Amino acid sequence: MGEHVIKLPDVGEGVAEAELVEWMIETGANVREDEIIASVMTDKATVEIPSPVEGKIIWRGGEPGDVLAVGSPLVRLEVDGAGNVKPGETPAPEPKEKPEEAKAEKAPEPKPEKTAEKPSPKADKPKTNGAAPAPAMPRAEGEKPLASPAVRKRAADAGVDLRRVPGTGPAGRITHEDLDAFFDSGGETASVPGAVLRRNTSVAEVPVRGLRRKIAEKMQAAHERIVPITYVEEVDMTALEDLRAELNKTRKEGRPKLTLLPFLMRAMVKAVGEQPHLNAIYDDEAEVIHQHGGVHIGVAAQTPTGLMVPVVKHAEARDLWDCAAEVARLSEAAKEGKASREELSGSTITITSLGAMGGIVTTPVINHPEVAIVGVNKMQVLPRWNGSEFTPRKIMNLSSSFDHRVIDGWDAAVFVQRIKSLLENPAMIFIES
CATH class of the missing domain: 3.30.559.10 (Chloramphenicol acetyltransferase-like domain)
Known part of the structure; x- marks a missing residue:
């Protein structure tokens, strides 16, 4: 058995590099001659790369989104015969260890024991701002919640009945932080036509590839x-x-x-x-x-x-x-x-x-x-x-x-x-x- 390295070919005149778009094979899979193993992109055109030999994939040279130079190793195969890697010649490099894998395999270091510290005078005071509030019953009919005009406008824009928002300020005043906590807890809002019922705080990461x-x-x-x-x-x-x-x-x-x-x-x-x-x-x-x-x-x-x-x-x-x-x-x-x-x-x-x-x-x-x-x-x-x-x-x-x-x-x-x-x-x- 031998090893055969397939390098990224010259996919177009004047092209020095290409982006790896998709793998058509998995590591450990057997491929036939002329079977498509990957697709790369250059100048908006996608080019499919076939395998010139038959063999078993033992290494892949990147992940989708990586930019590879022309002539760099693309895959390494185990083939019948001598292959194109000569005895004693250094084969294509093994894939680098991913940070997540390295972190998982590394044994955790013991943390030094902390000496007992005198508790802060504020340690016993419960922190309320920013925390999810407990379900609150509406205030009594006619009872006006204490809040600044800015807080009232923000609540009105969101369709929130301030009677349902617990206040942590002086005399139960409702602050912006109290509104944030109410939103984060998924608190219900009033039935106001056109109101935003719940804030969506999700953020999607879309790779540019x-x-x-x-x-x-x-x-x-x-x-x-x-x-x-x-x-x-x-x-x-x-x-x-x-x-x-x-x-x-x-x-x-x-x-x-x-x-x-x-x-x-x-x-x-x-x-x-x-x-x-x-x-x-x-x-x-x-x-x-x-x-x-x-x-x-x-x-x-x-x-x-x-x-x-x-x-x-x-x-x-x-x-x-x-x-x-x-x-x-x-x-x-x-x-x-x-x-x-x-x-x-x-x-x-x-x-x-x-x-x-x-x-x-x-x-x-x-x-x-x-x-x-x-x-x-x-x-x-x-x-x-x-x-x-x-x-x-x-x-x-x-x-x-x-x-x-x-x-x-x-x-x-x-x-x-x-x-x-x-x-x-x-x-x-x-x-x-």
């Missing part, structure tokens, strides 16, 4: 590095919505249903063709702006595990229907957790949309290191003056953010106004310049 950790890191980088400017413009979507409804009604079999996104993507392709410096990545460390010829549009998608940004590559080479099909495919892959690292990286400009919950105005966070993001807000029917009368129009705001270090406010306004013009006159989207 996996996708949520990646999102936090991305947002932190954007906040620390980018100086944003947000530009909001109203767009009349009536003509485009009429066109979209007609295209969906007459679409050929097999074609996807059109949403707003494909139209917006085609409008953005035209707009960045006139302002290529907005379709760019800013390397602020090297102080170089990389202007891309290809328009790779990230489409922010909410998934059960958090926000992901699958990327529609080369939108400039896709027509309306192709854009719609690719958005649908990538969104489904992201929601099912099947999107690859390549499908979640490489964007040069991003769209974010909350759909019907989009609000009137948002302030989109730029997808660092890009320099522009276009945000879609909710659409609503509003009255608009046409020169002679008010008519109902389908109105939607675009909330777009730009990296003000490299994009001037004028350029941002020109870009959004160009998109507005194309969306309000949708036939222009299909006309080649």
Whole structure:
């Protein structure tokens, strides 16, 4: 029998570390060749790690949430044959003893005997503040409890009948501490409409791991590095919505249903063709702006595990229907957790949309290191003056953010106004310049 160490492989170009998301095997279990043993996450993409050999797991190199370097030991197996650990070679390190285990195994040290001390004069006095009060009978009808205005207001807000609260202050005055003790004991409150019947003092600890950790890191980088400017413009979507409804009604079999996104993507392709410096990545460390010829549009998608940004590559080479099909495919892959690292990286400009919950105005966070993001807000029917009368129009705001270090406010306004013009006159989207 021999030992075989599986190290964390290079899961992507330029990736130096990955977070351990989940173990698929337990220590002591037998695994087959090519069986998945663990999943790790990098750049929001989850990668499954298979075992290259058959054997028995005798050691695992971390717990979910740990960040492991590429090339570090992942698992150690007992295998038939020599394995890849040579005789005399130091194998992968054993797992470190957990503090809880060490504490449990360590024999308790005898405590030194304390010498008798003279009791304090206050020792015989029972402490009442902060302790759970004994059940109290209501005070007599008409008897007014003694309490300060602040205590009375707090009790009224919580729906508490002060006649039921024992007071420990002078002459039985009810203090804030008495209220705290009453709440902590689970004391009943009065039946006051809308009152809080019992205070919930629980605190849940939720570890920031996996996708949520990646999102936090991305947002932190954007906040620390980018100086944003947000530009909001109203767009009349009536003509485009009429066109979209007609295209969906007459679409050929097999074609996807059109949403707003494909139209917006085609409008953005035209707009960045006139302002290529907005379709760019800013390397602020090297102080170089990389202007891309290809328009790779990230489409922010909410998934059960958090926000992901699958990327529609080369939108400039896709027509309306192709854009719609690719958005649908990538969104489904992201929601099912099947999107690859390549499908979640490489964007040069991003769209974010909350759909019907989009609000009137948002302030989109730029997808660092890009320099522009276009945000879609909710659409609503509003009255608009046409020169002679008010008519109902389908109105939607675009909330777009730009990296003000490299994009001037004028350029941002020109870009959004160009998109507005194309969306309000949708036939222009299909006309080649």
